[in-house]
Amino acid sequence: MNRREFIISVGATGIFSFLPAIRLSALAASQQPRAGELGFRGPFDIAFDSSGNILVTDPPSYRVVCLDSANKDICSFGGAGAQKGRLNFPKGIAVGLDGLVYVVDSNNCRIQVFDRKGTVQRVIGSIGSIGGSFATPQGVFMDGTGRILVADTRNHRVQIFQGEDLIAVLGELGDGNDQFRLPTASAVTRDGEILVLDSKHGRIKVFGPDLKFMRSFADIGKEPGLLNMPQGMALDTDGAVWVADTGNHRIQQFSFDGKMLSVIGREGSAEGEFKNPTGIALREDRIYVADNGNARIQVLSRK
Numbered sequence: 001m002n003r004r005e006f007i008i009s010v011g012a013t014g015i016f017s018f019l020p021a022i023r024l025s026a027l028a029a030s031q032q033p034r035a036g037e038l039g040f041r042g043p044f045d046i047a048f049d050s051s052g053n054i055l056v057t058d059p060p061s062y063r064v065v066c067l068d069s070a071n072k073d074i075c076s077f078g079g080a081g082a083q084k085g086r087l088n089f090p091k092g093i094a095v096g097l098d099g100l101v102y103v104v105d106s107n108n109c110r111i112q113v114f115d116r117k118g119t120v121q122r123v124i125g126s127i128g129s130i131g132g133s134f135a136t137p138q139g140v141f142m143d144g145t146g147r148i149l150v151a152d153t154r155n156h157r158v159q160i161f162q163g164e165d166l167i168a169v170l171g172e173l174g175d176g177n178d179q180f181r182l183p184t185a186s187a188v189t190r191d192g193e194i195l196v197l198d199s200k201h202g203r204i205k206v207f208g209p210d211l212k213f214m215r216s217f218a219d220i221g222k223e224p225g226l227l228n229m230p231q232g233m234a235l236d237t238d239g240a241v242w243v244a245d246t247g248n249h250r251i252q253q254f255s256f257d258g259k260m261l262s263v264i265g266r267e268g269s270a271e272g273e274f275k276n277p278t279g280i281a282l283r284e285d286r287i288y289v290a291d292n293g294n295a296r297i298q299v300l301s302r303k
Helices: none
Strands: 016-023 045-048 053-060 063-069 073-078 089-093 101-105 110-114 120-124 140-142 149-150 158-161 167-172 184-190 196-198 203-207 214-218 232-235 243-245 250-254 260-264 278-284 286-291 296-302
Touching: 045 278, 045 286, 053 089, 063 089, 089 140, 101 140, 140 184, 149 184, 149 196, 158 184, 158 203, 184 232, 196 214, 196 232, 232 278, 243 278, 243 286
Parallel strands: 045 089
Antiparallel strands: 016 296, 045 053, 053 063, 063 073, 089 101, 101 110, 110 120, 140 149, 149 158, 158 167, 184 196, 196 203, 203 214, 232 243, 243 250, 250 260, 278 286, 286 296
16 A cells, blocks of 8 residues: 555645554453553553653553653553552643643543652542533643643533643533533644634634634534544644544644645554544654554654
């Protein structure tokens, strides 16, 4: 299969090639890892620390898996449970300006903050619907001022924290411009505009630094430029918006004003194919995709 078949040519920009997928020893569906054993069962999200290590949440094994810059597994932390430092389906992950690792402990309805060795430092939030509490949160984003944005998915809002203090709540359940249904990710531009991936609406909604709605783009569907229950989003230095179009088994790239730039991948398990991709992260000229249903990380190189 020719690599260029992976890129739908409608509005495509640039040339992408696929590097070898990152796979750890696959774990069977009923298998839980033993102490010290690594492996992906369903990687969900990806982040990088300042040393270039790759941090991956793997919800079905209740862990964060750490890889070095050569893609060799070096550690894992977490483990099933509700105690402090334990995880229950961890999803979003981000590294803060302080070097700490912020993990969305989704089914425990909280954010746990770990140091580089995997020792928990603090916990933010608990289950609930009042401000500062969560209902199955999913995405986490750290902006350049140290704010923490959490996609509080089943409360249909984004909560914004400074440290452990809640400073703003964006959105509520509904179908209006400033309302959400199952938001899964958020991001902040250098100009302070906030993008929210409004998953069930299949839209990216853009808000100003004052939290007022500005515009939105995309919609529900299968055609290029449309989305089906997207789960992950990332911004690149050129201002493009990358989206893990989960239900359509592909990655889409949009300009910041909403123009579709490229569509990469299709459903399958071969190189360049995806099965329910969820997380997406950018580093230098590479795009890392959590190919959830195929239990691997796929890496694209932009040439």
